[in-house]
Structure formats: C-alpha cells, structure tokens
Amino acid sequence: MKPPERxxxxxxxxxxxxxxxxxxxxxxxxxxxxxxxxxxxxxSEPDFNAIWADELVTGRDRDVGVxxxxxxxxxxxxxxxxxxxxxxxxxIRACSAVRLCLRDRRLAAVxxxxxxxxxxxxxxxxxxxxKAFLCYLFLATLxxxxxxxxxxGTIG
Amino acid sequence: MPDPKTHTxxxxxxxTELKPEGPWRVVVLNDPVNLMxxxxxxFRKVFGFDEARARKHMLEVxxxxxxxxxxxxxxxxxxxxxxxxQWHLTSGLESDEAS
Numbered sequence: 001m002k003p004p005e006r007x008x009x010x011x012x013x014x015x016x017x018x019x020x021x022x023x024x025x026x027x028x029x030x031x032x033x034x035x036x037x038x039x040x041x042x043x044s045e046p047d048f049n050a051i052w053a054d055e056l057v058t059g060r061d062r063d064v065g066v067x068x069x070x071x072x073x074x075x076x077x078x079x080x081x082x083x084x085x086x087x088x089x090x091x092i093r094a095c096s097a098v099r100l101c102l103r104d105r106r107l108a109a110v111x112x113x114x115x116x117x118x119x120x121x122x123x124x125x126x127x128x129x130x131k132a133f134l135c136y137l138f139l140a141t142l143x144x145x146x147x148x149x150x151x152x153g154t155i156g
Numbered sequence: 157m158p159d160p161k162t163h164t165x166x167x168x169x170x171x172t173e174l175k176p177e178g179p180w181r182v183v184v185l186n187d188p189v190n191l192m193x194x195x196x197x198x199f200r201k202v203f204g205f206d207e208a209r210a211r212k213h214m215l216e217v218x219x220x221x222x223x224x225x226x227x228x229x230x231x232x233x234x235x236x237x238x239x240x241x242q243w244h245l246t247s248g249l250e251s252d253e254a255s
Binding site: 036037052055056059092093096097099100103112113115116140143144147148150151 | 187188189190191193194197238241242243244246247
C-alpha cells in the first residue's frame, strides 16, 4: 500500500500576502525576459552557450509557474498554501529566481548589506520599493520554512 | 554521490572540439540574495556532501567570496556548474592548469 503523501499546509493572511503575490505576478514578464546567469565555462561554442541559456530560462519559467500555481486556488479563498514533494523544490528555486529579479529590477535603492540582513525600516521606502522589499523578505521566510520541512522529512 | 538525474546539461554537438581535458574546478561565488540554508541544501543535493562539508563550503563562499566545490574532468564540471545555475547559484569553471 502506498503511504500517504506528507505535505505541509500554511495559512497566510490574504490581506497581507495578496499584495506581495501581486508583486510577483507583476514581475513575470520581466522574469521571462531576464537573462540567465552567464555561461559558466570558458572557451565554449556560441551554439552551446545558447542552448545552455535556453535550458536555464525554460527551467526558471517552469519553476515560477509552480510558485504562482501555489498562490492560486485555495490561497485566493482561504489563504491556504500547500507544499509537497512535487512542488517544494521548484518552489524554493523559484523563490531564489524571483528574489534575484527583485534585487535587479525593483530594489536598486536598497544596498546589498541591507538585503542580506533584512534590517531596514520599510516605511522609509517609496510604496513600490516597499512592496518589493516586503515581497523579498516574504519569499525568504517561506523558502526557509520549506527547506526546513524538506530537511526534517515533513515534506516527501 | 551526486544523483546523475539532477544534471540535465544540454547535449553538446558531436563536432565540438573541447579545449584542455585536464582537471577543472567548479567555483561558487557569493551573492547577497541566496540564504545560507539554501546554499547548504543545494550543495548537499547536487554534490552529495554531508551537512558539515556543505556548511564548510557555504561559509567559504560567504566569508571569502568563493569556494571550489568540485574538481575533475571538464564535461562533468560543466554539468555541475549547469545544475548549480539551475539553482541560481553563481558558479563558474576554472582550469586547474591556469593556476
């Protein structure tokens, strides 16, 4: 008999989180257009570099699709999001992709030291940057939670 | 040991002629975005490191700005670098012969 799948459900405040999810939705086009990390190997052929980049972009798009799907359905009604063995890894990769894009496209006014520490009074930022910064912190929090649950075997 | 299924490097054209086949280093560079716990998890997953070894490399990245996480043949080094980039870690290849 197949054992029941282990999953984690998190209830989030719709009023708080919905605007942050809107930040992610608003970033999707820019994410699709953002170049991937440059090819890591020296002395490679252009064709190979292009395939390398395409594969990275395709994977990133797929992962971000998984992230957005987590915030559809039950989330929009009850604030409930679920993580399981299917979506946990794509989700945490997507969190990194979105956070990197937020840093590049929305958080130029925030220093890397502040981004690393998360220590800043968000009220001092303009509204657009403030939302982006809060979204950046929110994704880090969820990413950390899912990593912990993967490592302690709760998800799997 | 690493799971080869995690390496989905695009196939290289058959006519490709590679440069030096000697030892290559896979290097991971620091970034201000990825969480320490995330980097440790990725190292464990991609290279099969135990917790202590993964943490040692993560701290090297964090404190020294870079860490050599693997050495070996170019093809496999490229596959590792590609997988690390799929996980959004800034990684690169260096030839051991260049040092």
